[in-house]
Amino acid sequence: MKHRIPDMLLSRFGTFVAENMGLHFPKARWDDLGRGMERAAGEFGFDDPVACAEWLLAAPLSAAQIEILASHLTIGETYFFREPRSFEALEKQILPELIRARRDVRRLRIWSAGCCTGEEPYSIAILLSRMIDLEDWQVTILGTDINSGFLRKAAEGVYGRWSFRNAPDWIEKGNFTGAGAGASCFSILPRIRKMVEFAYLNLSEDEYPALENNTSAMDVIFCRNVLMYFTPEQAWRVAQRFFRSLADGGILIVSPTEASQTLLADFTPAYLPGVILFKKDLRKSLEKKVSECVVPPVVSPMPAPDIAAVPVARAEQLPVRHFERLPERLPEPETFEKLPEPSLYEEARTLYAEGLYAEVIERLEPVCAPDAGGDEKVLGMLVRACANLGAFDQALGWCEKGMGGDRLNPTYPYLHAMVLQEQGKMAEAGASLRRARYLDPDLAMGHVGLGHLRLRQGEFDKAKRQFETALKLLKGRDSEEMVPEAEGLTAGRLVEMITSTIREGSK
Structure with a gap:
């Protein structure tokens, strides 16, 4: 017999879920939280959801536990071309402007954050395929979600009639094939499917932007009906990370109910019929921050005393004090130990954490010039x-400088590979990763990178071997130790992510 979870425990568990997953369950949604926990308890092996909740509260959540909870606490309600005003803005204004601006480099990068079962990123791919010759462009469409079950369905690309409600009539023809009896089930065509890459990402916990998860320099980020489920604090942090993940001039698209100018204060709003877009304009953002600095109040000078009002007789009676002359030289003050100034690297790291990448480049380029040497951390x-x-070309140039100056350092070919992957140059990326692995067989991220490269190429068995090698290297580390070249990930967190990837690939 299942026991109803008491309100006090629901309150504690709601706070726990908010801290670990970013999902917001105020008192008005405790019934949803309770139902989700009842469903999750069985998957965790519990008959009693109360006992399951107490068990989960007793220790930090693992990646596997987060994935199970996410599958029961998140809602998979989406369909093709949902909120058509957003797609109308994408088709008629955003993409044409981007295509003109990127015509020289022929590169577009779009991220569907919280992509659910894939209808949104596939809608973007279908729309883009109608607008440009894909053979001539390097297009990245990334779909991420915290729910691994949703991602599996998205990767399969098979949908029922319900996913097409309110979709344009033309969408089925040329983009899907009937995959079920009576054409009630549709499979997306390979040419559209291969445009989209799906990956697990916890917006509340994981690091982004990062080369490792392909979330850097995005032109457009779709994140609709996602922020509304976060706590206000988590939603604000996610918005800050999105700002850093966009290229200058990039666009964030949220749902109308999430279009809060308080939450998205760093962005510049652009108003179109039925939709508000939020643009990353670095110049305006910096100007706004400067204008918001506290300005000291203007202090009015005290009025001069009315000397004429003092009687002469009284003035003559005022005592006159004589001060000794100061010595020619004052005694030396006591010496205090001078605090060390922050190193250039520490200063740049602070700017990097704030997303001020142009300022980082301005600080570091002089010390990384060909005649200035430069060390591994700074150049990285x-x-x-x-x-x-x-x-990306500039980034590759600095990688090549590093490889030329220190041929035995595995960091430079590893970073070289990460940038090449961002450019879609998978063969060259593989060569650089193999070089990094050769220089340092114990570089865990080198094996992780090769594993993900094999996954992209559909070679799961080869990917699994690389991941298992990385796991062996990581399990000898303290779980809280930062892993080199992992963008702030600990060994424990990376082990969870790799284990989850292997498990999902085996299904």
Whole structure:
């Protein structure tokens, strides 16, 4: 017999879920939380959801536990071309402007964050395929979600009639084939499917932007009907990360109910019929921050005393004090230990954490010039800052400088590979990753990178071997130890992510 979860425990568990997953369950949604926990309890092996909740509260959530909870606590309600005003803006204004602006480099990068079962990123791919010759462009469409079950369905690309409600009539023809009896089930064509890459990402916990998860220098981010489920604090942090993940001039698209100018204060709103877009304009954002600085109040000078009002007789009676002359030289003050100034790297790291990548480049380029040497940490941060701004050729140039100056350092070919993957140059990326692995067989991220590359190429068995090697290397580390070249990930978190990837690939 299942026991109803008491309100006090629901309150505790709601706070726990908010802290670990970013999902917001105020008191008005406790019934939803309770029903989700009842469903999840069985998958965790519990008959009693109360006992399951207490068990989960006793220790930090693992990646596997988060995935199970997400599958029962998140809602998979979506369909093709949902909220058509957003897609109308994408087709008639956003994409034409981007295509003109990117005509020289022929590169577009779009991210569907919280993509659910894939209808949104596939809608973007279908629309884009109607507008440009895909053979001539390098197009990245990334779909991420916290629910692995949703991602599996998205990767399959098979949908029922319900996913087409309110979709344009023309969408089925040329983009889907009937995959079920009576054409009640439709499979998306391979040419559209291959345009979209799906990946697990916890918007509340994982690091982004990062080369490792392909979330840098995005032109457009769709995140609709997602922020509304976060706590206000988590939603604000996610919005800040989205701002850093966009290229300058990039667009964030949220649902009308999430279009809060308080939440998205760093963005510049653009008003179109029926939709508000939020643009990353670095110049305006910096000007706004400067204008919001506290300005000291203007202090009016005290009025001069009315000397004429003092009687002469009284003035003559005022005592006159004589001060000793100061010595020619004052004694030396006591010496205090001077605080060390922050290093250039620490200063740049602070700017990097704030998403001020142009400022990072401005600080670090002089010390990384060909005649200035430069060390591994500084050059690595410069590469990542360039990549996060979409300056991939510049990032590759700095990688090549590093490889030329220190041929035995595995960091440079590893970063070289990450940038090449962002450019869609998978064969060259593989060669650089193999070089990094050769230089340092114990570089866990080198094996992780090769594993993900094999996954993209559909070679799961080869990918699994790379991931298993990485796991062996990581399990000898402390779970809280930061992993080199992992963009702030701990060994424990990376083990969970790799294990989850292997498990999902085996299904």
